[in-house]
Amino acid sequence: LTPNFNPVGTQATVKTLSSQDLVEIGAQIVLANTYHLHLRPGEKVVKKFGGLGSFMSWSGPTMTDSGGFQVFSLGTAQKKVTTVGGKGQKLSKFSKSVFVYEPEDEAVVISMQKIKPAKIDEDGVTFYSHLDGSKQRLDPQSSIRMQEELGADLIVAFDDHESPLWGYEETKKSLERTNRWALSSLKSHKRTDQLMYGVIHGGIFEDLRKSSAHFTDQHFGANAIGGAYTSKEILYRVLDWTVPFLDEQKPRHLLGIGEVQDLFEAVEKGIDFFDCVSPTRRGRHGTFYVSPKSGGTTRNSFSLHIGNGQFAQDIKPLDPACGCLSCKTYTRAYIHHLFRAKELLAYRLASYHNVFFIVNLMREIRAAILEGRFPQLKKEWIGK
């Protein structure tokens, strides 16, 4: 059923949720990551237990990402880091855990040594395991082989990932690499029971995006749109450029995107599948989704912080308009307390609610589309 949202279970688990929870929530596909599962426990182990779905006791469809995104998050993004100075300051938007500290602070030298950026060459990427620092190699051949062993129903071609800060020439070079890797990925793919997504890149450049969309649709039975976006406007523009080139009969997946507003816009532009870490990450970090009826707006990203003092004695559920198990059973005051106390149930209840919230939103969107009232629903939520 499309459009739909796939929760992300990087390490063969949607953090804090069991596969039974996912069934209750109504999730359809779970996405895991080749990079993480390769490092631990290793694709051999997963294969031995009958593949990803069987290993995690999930009977629904599964999907694995190729590890291409990690080429970015562990490589490209790290190189873009510039020193800003000042203790404990966050550097670039795209570097996740890199900080600058005073040179004399010894504690940091250690943490700075942790950052060994991945090196990208024409054939693949060399990187260092975040678990034990060991040198690793990932390329189209090995990524596809791993994904065949992991055995997901949907897999992704190994792609290179441009930095959104790059200019035209650098982005073009990266796209050419992605295309070359795409063909290698197809060539390496032996299993016939897995559908492979090709990934569209080209950054913020219209002609690159269009040629990439055309190329991908030509070669693959499923199309995914990749990249990192510095603003929602750019994301939406990229969709306008690329989607028209994609065969309606083939699945269209927008990688990594999943905020409420983005879902509405992207569905309208023709996207079928989404995946995003947002519901679970936000849940772990104490923010929960609320619908317009409960105060959700594009301004607050349809979310509130459960840790805020205002919820200490709030008898309402996270979202009064939500019907999830968490909302049917627990008050904001209780979850607020659990969160303050750093009790594990807090993360689980918030994650459960958030994933349900997004999956349910997609359910409502599907119904609205069938009944021809998608525009009204969209207006109700994001006001346009």
Place this chain on the structure above:
RNA sequence: GUGGAUGUAGUUCAACAGUAGAACGCCAGGUUGUGGACCUGGAGGUCGCGGGGGCAGCACCCGUCUUCCACC
């Protein structure tokens, strides 16, 4: 009653006599194919009260009150 401590941000505590900081709490923001149960920022203090010496005090001296401990 005697002796000894104590009094600094909402809380617990720092601050060689040079014009007050941290942690937690509070508030806000961030997080988009998960190296994140994470990160960033902000508000908030007549340093118990009154004197004194000193260029200068939260810090020294005197008094006073608070709270606590020990002894009688």
